[in-house]
Amino acid sequence: MCVLITGGGGYIGSHVVLALAETQKQIVIVDSLENSSSSVISRLRELVGDGVKIDFVRADICDGPALDRLFKEYDIKSVIHLAGYKSVAESVEDPVKYYRNNFSGTLSLLSAMRRASIFNLVFSSSATVYGDTAISPISEAAPLNPVNPYGRSKAFVEFMLQDVSVSDPRWAIGVLRYFNPVGAHFSGRIGEDPLGVPNNLVPFISRVAVGRLEELSIWGADYPTPDGTGVRDYVHVMDLAEGHLAALEYIYGRPGFHTWNLGAGIGYSVLEVIRAFEQASGCEIRYRVCARRPGDIAQSWADTTKANSELQWKARAGLYQMMKDTWNWQGRNPDGYEQSR
Numbered sequence: 001m002c003v004l005i006t007g008g009g010g011y012i013g014s015h016v017v018l019a020l021a022e023t024q025k026q027i028v029i030v031d032s033l034e035n036s037s038s039s040v041i042s043r044l045r046e047l048v049g050d051g052v053k054i055d056f057v058r059a060d061i062c063d064g065p066a067l068d069r070l071f072k073e074y075d076i077k078s079v080i081h082l083a084g085y086k087s088v089a090e091s092v093e094d095p096v097k098y099y100r101n102n103f104s105g106t107l108s109l110l111s112a113m114r115r116a117s118i119f120n121l122v123f124s125s126s127a128t129v130y131g132d133t134a135i136s137p138i139s140e141a142a143p144l145n146p147v148n149p150y151g152r153s154k155a156f157v158e159f160m161l162q163d164v165s166v167s168d169p170r171w172a173i174g175v176l177r178y179f180n181p182v183g184a185h186f187s188g189r190i191g192e193d194p195l196g197v198p199n200n201l202v203p204f205i206s207r208v209a210v211g212r213l214e215e216l217s218i219w220g221a222d223y224p225t226p227d228g229t230g231v232r233d234y235v236h237v238m239d240l241a242e243g244h245l246a247a248l249e250y251i252y253g254r255p256g257f258h259t260w261n262l263g264a265g266i267g268y269s270v271l272e273v274i275r276a277f278e279q280a281s282g283c284e285i286r287y288r289v290c291a292r293r294p295g296d297i298a299q300s301w302a303d304t305t306k307a308n309s310e311l312q313w314k315a316r317a318g319l320y321q322m323m324k325d326t327w328n329w330q331g332r333n334p335d336g337y338e339q340s341r
Contacts, residue, residue, distance in 0.1 A: 002026045003248070004076045006061055006109065007083030009036035011192040012124065012181055012237060014044060016080060018190070019241035021048040028074050030067075031083065032060045035195060037337035043189045061105040067112035078120035080244055081109060084154075087199050088128070091150035102153035103160075110164060119170040119255075121161070122247045125177045127233075127261070127302065129155040132295060136267065137303035140177070140259045147295060158259075165257040172255045174247035179233035179263030179302050181240050183322040184329035191329030192237075193336030201273060202234070202323075206330035209283040216285060218270050220292035225299055229270035233263040233301035236317035236325070246311035263302030264315040276319045281327040 003020060007013040008029030014036075020027055029041065041056045048054060055074070059066040061083045070076075084102045085091065091098040106123070113121065130138050131145035146152045158175055165171045182202040184191030197213070198204040207213040221228040243262045251258065268276075274285050307313045317325075330336075 001077045002028060002075050004028045004030060004070070004074070004079045006030050006079065006081045007124075009033055009038075009040045010082060012178075012240065013082040014040050014190045015185060015237045015241040016082065016244045017044050017054065018047060018185055019238065019245055020080075021052040021054075023245065024052065026053045026055070028055045028057065028070070028076065030057045030059050030061065030070060033058060035085075037193070039337050040190060047185070047187060047189055062100065062108050064108050064112055067109065068115060071112060071116035071118065076116070076118055078122070078248060079109070079113060079118065080122045080124075080248065081106065082124040084124060086126070086150065088148050088150045089199055091148055091153070095149035098149050098153045102150075103156050106157045107160065110160075119168070120172050120248070120251055122174045122176065122244055122251065123157065123161060125154045125158055125175050126151065127177050127179045127263070127300070129158065129177060132297050133300075134297060136299055136301050137265065138261065138300065139303040140261055140306055162257045165255070169255050172251040172253075173257050174251045175257070175259045176243060176247055177259065177261050178240060179235055179261070179300075181237045182234045183236040183238065183317065183325040185238060186325060186328070188328040188332040191326070191333065191336075193333075201232075201270060202277075202326055205274060205277050205285055206326050208285050209277070209281055209327065210330055210334040212334070214286065216274070216287040218287050218289045219296060221289045222292070223298040225269055227269050227271045230296060231267035231269045231299035231301070233265070233267055234273070234319065234322060235262060235264045235315050236322050239315040239317055243307065243311065243313050246313040250311055258310075260307040260311060261302040261304050262307060262313070262315075263304055265302050265304040267299050267301035268319050272319065273323070277323040277327065280320055280323040281331070
């Protein structure tokens with residue numbers, strides 16, 4: 001069976017490829033490489049060896065004819081869809097870009113899948129669809145109330161997928177709502193390498209550690225949390241990748257629309273993350289405390305009961321391991337994939 005991974009050159013996608021290579025003999029990646037590097041593909045092939053065939057097609061998922069050609073060339077049975085923009089700040093600055101890629105791109109993909117009679121789909125969503133709920137842990141039953149264009153683009157896709165699954169009983173769709181993916185593959189050959197200044201805490205910390213950024217800004221230290229800093233749910237990217245495999249297996253023979261939270265089910269504060277990174281890396285992380293940012297909440301973490309029960313999935317890596325693997329990647333690749341961009 002051949003599986004298509006859209007966005008397979010990206011941070012999460014590349015780790016999903018490695019997890020999938022444990023069970024599949026042929027994987028097809030489609031990626032525009034707008035936010036990733038061609039060297040990711042060669043590193044993936046190096047890591048999986050000769051036993052697994054990884055084919056790569058450079059294309060935009062909004063390009064329907066390109067998808068049609070791809071589905072005619074390969075005997076694809078299922079799709080894992082990770083090709084999406086993910087910067088909240090950028091989505092506020094350019095919402096049209098986000099709706100075009102995240103929503104219209106998914107619409108284009110669904111249309112091409114239907115033309116090719118492919119009806120198994122795992123979709124990469126986000127905990128941002130829940131918005132600024134103050135109730136933690138957050139379960140899948142919580143109302144969707146996204147507060148920015150990125151979150152709304154993901155929520156709109158979820159609504160579309162739900163409607164599609166109702167319209168045609170052949171569709172089997174699994175939606176994974178990620179919390180905060182961190183870490184890297186143990187090899188240190190692939191990892192998170194965002195363009196420009198990182199929007200997320202852990203890649204920012206790792207760039208401070210290698211000297212690419214001067215210091216970390218902590219946005220608020222007066223929250224009602226044990227140390228005053230914000231608390232979030234962090235999940236190792238390889239645990240997250242295993243969640244995709246579990247979801248893909250679950251939807252076979254189970255038509256309909258299914259949703260799962262993927263997180264550690266526990267919250268860590270900003271200062272806890274910094275201390276764990278310092279312990280794992282031996283580097284001191286310079287930081288300064290700034291005023292709170294509008295819209296930020298004190299704490300947020302996942303209720304993973306549904307994924308534990310239905311997918312038999314549970315995050316295994318603790319905070320120290322997540323930071324150790326992050327440093328293994330960043331320390332070995334201080335400039336990320338820069339030479340290959």
